[in-house]
Amino acid sequence: MSLLTMFDLEKKFTSFYTDCVKLSDQEINSLREKKRINIDRLRDGLSEYNDENNAEYKIMEIIEQGSVAMRTVTQHDQKEYDIDVAVVFDSSNIPDDTKKVKSFIEDALQRKCKQFKASPKAKTNAVTLEYASGYHIDFAIYRRTLNFYDSSFEYEHCGSEWRSRDPKAINKWFKEENDGSDKNVRRVVRLLKMFCKSNPGWLMPGGLVQSILVAERIQIRDRLDEMFFETIKSIKERLDYNKEILNPVTGQSILYNKKDEQKVKNLCSRLGSGIEKLSVLFNDNCTEDNAMNAWKNFFNHKFWGEDIQKSFSENAMLEARNEELLRLTALVNMGTGDSYPLGEFEGRLPKGCSIYFQVDPLVPYTKVEWIVHNYGDEAEGDLYHKKEGRTVVEHTKYRGNHTMTCKVYEGGRVLAQKVIPVNIR
Structure with missing residues (x-):
C-alpha cells in the first residue's frame, strides 16, 4: 500500500453514515409535526394577546430554516434536535423595539405552552421553546417590507437589532451547492456535525458555519470516507490562514462577537487533532482494527467499537x-x-x-x-x-x-x- 493511499474502510464508513448519522425521513417528518403544532400554539396565543392588548399583530409567513430545512440534522443529537422557524410580520405592523417584539412573541407562546417544564424564553436571536426530552424550537422573528419597484419583499431579522437577512436565501443557496456537488455537500456536512458534537463540552460553530466551509472546500471522491477526510483536511488548511466566515448570500461576516470567533478557532484546532488521529490510515501496515480504532477516536461513537470494562x-x-x-x-x-x-x-x-x-x-x-x-x-x-x-x-x-x-x-x-x-x- 502506498503511503498516499488511505485504508479502504468504505463499506463500514457508509454503514456508519446510513445507520448512525443520517436521520430517517420518518424522524424528519416527526420534527416537522412538532413544528406545525407549536406554530398553531403561537397563532392561538397571539390571537389572545391581540384581544387583551388591543393589538393587531399578524403572522404573514412561516419559513422553515436551519438543519431541518436543509436536511443536515443528525442522529448524534440524541433527540436534542433544533427546529428553526422564521416567523415573518409586515414591517408596518410590528414595533421597531426588538425587545418588545420578542416579548410579545414570548407572551403569546407562554399562554399556550403551560404544559412545558420550562416557559418559552426570549433570547438574543429567537424565542426558544424547550422540550424536556431534548427537542427545542427556535422562533426567529422577521419583518418584511414591500419593494415597490419589483414587488419583492426585503427582510430583516430581529436580533439585538434589526439586521437585513433573507430567511429564504440560505435555503436556496444550500440547495444549489448540494445539487452542484451531486448531493455530497449534505453528506459531508452531516459527518462534520457528528464530529463537532462528539464531545458535548466542546464550544464549536453551528451548522451554518459548517455548511459554508464544506460547500467552499468540498473534495469530491468516489469513496465517502476519502471524500470526508480530504474535505476536512482542506477546511483545516483554509482555517489555518483565514478564519473569517462570510454569509454566502450577503457577503457579510456571520461572526458577530469574540465567542463566535473562538468557536471557529476551536474547530480549526480540533480538526487538526482529529486529522492527526486518522494519520494511521495512511500507514503501510494499517489493519482494519487500526482503521476502526482511528475512526472511533475521531467520532467518539460506539459504532466503531466499545472499550471492554475489565472491572x-x-x-x-x-x-x-x-x-x-x-x-x-x-x-x-x-x-x-x-x-x-x-x-x-x-x-x-x-x-x-x-x-x-x-x-x-x-x-x-x-x-x-x-x-x-x-x-x-x-x-x-x-x-x-x-x-x-x-x-x-x-x-x-x-x-x-x-x-x-x-x-x-x-x-x-x-x-x-x-x-x-x-x-x-
Missing part, C-alpha cells in the same frame, strides 16, 4: 453497596416554580436551571462532601470545586458533560460515593 463486576458490586449506604435525590428547577427529578431529563439540561441535591446516609457518618467537575470549553477556570453538607444547590451554567460526586465519610474513610452525570446542552 465491570467490581463496579457493579460497588454501585450496589453504595445504594445500600445512601439515598440520593436530585431535583431540577427550571424557573417555573416546580421541581422535577433529574432522571426525567435523561441527563440533558438547558442552561439556567437550578439543581437541588440531597443525600440521606443510611449509616452513621461524620461528613458529606460534594465535588463538582465541569468539563468543556465554556467552564474555563471553573472546572472543579467542593461543598459540604447534606444538601447543596448547583446551577447549570456551562455547556458540557459534567459530574457531581457525593462522598460520605466516617472520619477520614469514605463509606460510600456516587457519581451523578449532569449533561448540559
Whole structure:
C-alpha cells in the first residue's frame, strides 16, 4: 500500500453514515409535526394577546430554516434536535423595539405552552421553546417590507437589532451547492456535525458555519470516507490562514462577537487533532482494527467499537453497596416554580436551571462532601470545586458533560460515593 493511499474502510464508513448519522425521513417528518403544532400554539396565543392588548399583530409567513430545512440534522443529537422557524410580520405592523417584539412573541407562546417544564424564553436571536426530552424550537422573528419597484419583499431579522437577512436565501443557496456537488455537500456536512458534537463540552460553530466551509472546500471522491477526510483536511488548511466566515448570500461576516470567533478557532484546532488521529490510515501496515480504532477516536461513537470494562463486576458490586449506604435525590428547577427529578431529563439540561441535591446516609457518618467537575470549553477556570453538607444547590451554567460526586465519610474513610452525570446542552 502506498503511503498516499488511505485504508479502504468504505463499506463500514457508509454503514456508519446510513445507520448512525443520517436521520430517517420518518424522524424528519416527526420534527416537522412538532413544528406545525407549536406554530398553531403561537397563532392561538397571539390571537389572545391581540384581544387583551388591543393589538393587531399578524403572522404573514412561516419559513422553515436551519438543519431541518436543509436536511443536515443528525442522529448524534440524541433527540436534542433544533427546529428553526422564521416567523415573518409586515414591517408596518410590528414595533421597531426588538425587545418588545420578542416579548410579545414570548407572551403569546407562554399562554399556550403551560404544559412545558420550562416557559418559552426570549433570547438574543429567537424565542426558544424547550422540550424536556431534548427537542427545542427556535422562533426567529422577521419583518418584511414591500419593494415597490419589483414587488419583492426585503427582510430583516430581529436580533439585538434589526439586521437585513433573507430567511429564504440560505435555503436556496444550500440547495444549489448540494445539487452542484451531486448531493455530497449534505453528506459531508452531516459527518462534520457528528464530529463537532462528539464531545458535548466542546464550544464549536453551528451548522451554518459548517455548511459554508464544506460547500467552499468540498473534495469530491468516489469513496465517502476519502471524500470526508480530504474535505476536512482542506477546511483545516483554509482555517489555518483565514478564519473569517462570510454569509454566502450577503457577503457579510456571520461572526458577530469574540465567542463566535473562538468557536471557529476551536474547530480549526480540533480538526487538526482529529486529522492527526486518522494519520494511521495512511500507514503501510494499517489493519482494519487500526482503521476502526482511528475512526472511533475521531467520532467518539460506539459504532466503531466499545472499550471492554475489565472491572465491570467490581463496579457493579460497588454501585450496589453504595445504594445500600445512601439515598440520593436530585431535583431540577427550571424557573417555573416546580421541581422535577433529574432522571426525567435523561441527563440533558438547558442552561439556567437550578439543581437541588440531597443525600440521606443510611449509616452513621461524620461528613458529606460534594465535588463538582465541569468539563468543556465554556467552564474555563471553573472546572472543579467542593461543598459540604447534606444538601447543596448547583446551577447549570456551562455547556458540557459534567459530574457531581457525593462522598460520605466516617472520619477520614469514605463509606460510600456516587457519581451523578449532569449533561448540559
